[in-house]
Amino acid sequence: MITTGFGFDTTALDVVEGVDLKGRRAVVTGGASGIGVETVRALAAAGAEVTIAARDIDAAQRVAASLTRSTGNKRISVAHLDLASQPSVRAFARNWDGPLHLLINNAGVMATPFTRTPEGWELQFATNHLGHFALTLGLFNSLRAEGARVVNVSSSAHLMSDVVFDDIHYAHRAYDRWQAYGQSKTANILFGVEAGRRWSSEGITMNALMPGSIATNLQRHLTTQELQDRIRQSGATATRRVKTPEQGAATTLLLATSPQLAGLSGKYFEDCNEAPPAPAGTHLRGVAPYAQSPESAAHLWKASEETLWSLKAA
Template sequence: MPRSQGWTAVEMPDIDGQTVIVTGANSGLGYEATRAFARVGARVILACRSVDRGEAAAAEIEREVAGADLSVRELDLASLSSVRAFADGFDGDLHALCNNAGVMALPRSETTEGFETQFGVNHLGHFALTGLLFDRLRETAATAGDVRVVTHASGLHERGEIDFDDLQGERDYDRWEAYAQSKLANVLFAYELDRRLGDSGIDDVTSVACHPGYAATNLQRRGPEAEGSRLKAALMTVANAVFAQSAARGALPLLYAATAPDVDGGDYVGPGGLLNMRGTPEKQRSSERSYDRRTAARLWDVSENLTGVTYGFTEKATGETP
């Protein structure tokens, strides 16, 4: 796949006045992406479960980036009513939606609607959010041109399988398998959205997937902390310090996917260094399972049924005869 030849955030285009939503923007990759978007003039909506933490993050960025245009909105991806409230309360243009927030390797728990938390937050919450904002994306594209939906996956999607017989891990649950399934769902969703856009003749909304490699964030500690294991949390902290790249470097694939002019629908962007775990972003191939169109279409239908959110594509886009 073609490389981006050492691309960094310095090469982001000026997007002054454009509106970007970043989910999970108060820490880690979302925080670094928000800071980078602010530096190139974007109006950034920090979509955060905790408004207090979001406002603290925004204040920190505003101290560093003169003239940063930031606003904080509550969004709990573990609650479809919160997702709907966020979408209903959003007004105006939307040039990029960055589906970034996520949870990793948690002991089994459930969202408000009873979905397994990793599948519910990482996939279903973002599926619903994108669908509920879809008209905003299309309306913006009609006047502004290229509009993007960027879904943050993980290299661990390669271990994932979609278990339609036990999607919620009710019969058999392994926290890492559940995480891998949710991340494979992210990639399948990004590709299926791209296909349905193309089949509907919508060429000014672009759907892309990306992954950060191994980046040092709080995400790695949350699973052990939820499990109550101080030892595992400490080991994760050491591993981050020794092996991981910084969160700022880890955010580069998302920033590239959201702004680089050579990005096409259905691309998968990740770091091009050692084992695709670190380095500057490049276009890559995802796992073979992620290109399974039948699985992607079935997952889409299941996601619509579970969330109650539909995108209003034409009949042709669903594979039916017009």
């Protein structure tokens, strides 16, 4: 198990203290809200050129202007990206020019009502996994130009569900918003497992993380009662500690920048350290064995490619 000297209370700025990212280019999906803002702040504070990839351009521009003032870094820009829209993902990748050193796959939706994308895909899987899968593959040549780190923001919710390959998009089974979210977060982890196998010779690494319990806009689809019910069902207690957005972004920054993790791929971290195997029956901590399965990771990659190819064939 990899331990780093950082922990629960560490902030993103703590992680990048002393780290020089001048000359490095970064993309942060969902960088206009929640822990995305703090991720952009820390990267910019360390000197990186950062692009905020977001659906809401106006909100992203306001965040970029604010962070430019607070960090003194004038190399913060904004680009449109809707991960639930494959044309938008393709356009973003096509318009990217030059190398990319850090890709932070941070954006996501959680526990949404049952919704299908125009392609007929379940929204959470389409956004949280397929959108980021297509984006990362679309940026592959820029990522391998000088070697890069890709970071996938997953969740302890992956413990709620493996990827149900027989019916990923709920064509036949009853929809459960939390299981749907869970399988999309498992996919975030498995993506890194297979990327580590495929891309090690390209110098590209990919790891996943649990940011922690943080009150952000991610919970916008839930009522207060639904949030309380979810906490009870997960086995959490009323005293479970909640992180600030600054603390929630710390593990992301660790995976993106720490010299301790150079060359590392396919791992899952929480509280700035590698997560241990999850105890049986918990939905709170650790990593599920199915989320580290090389066989499932290879299956997911193939299924994801075939899903995207089906668009081109249509």
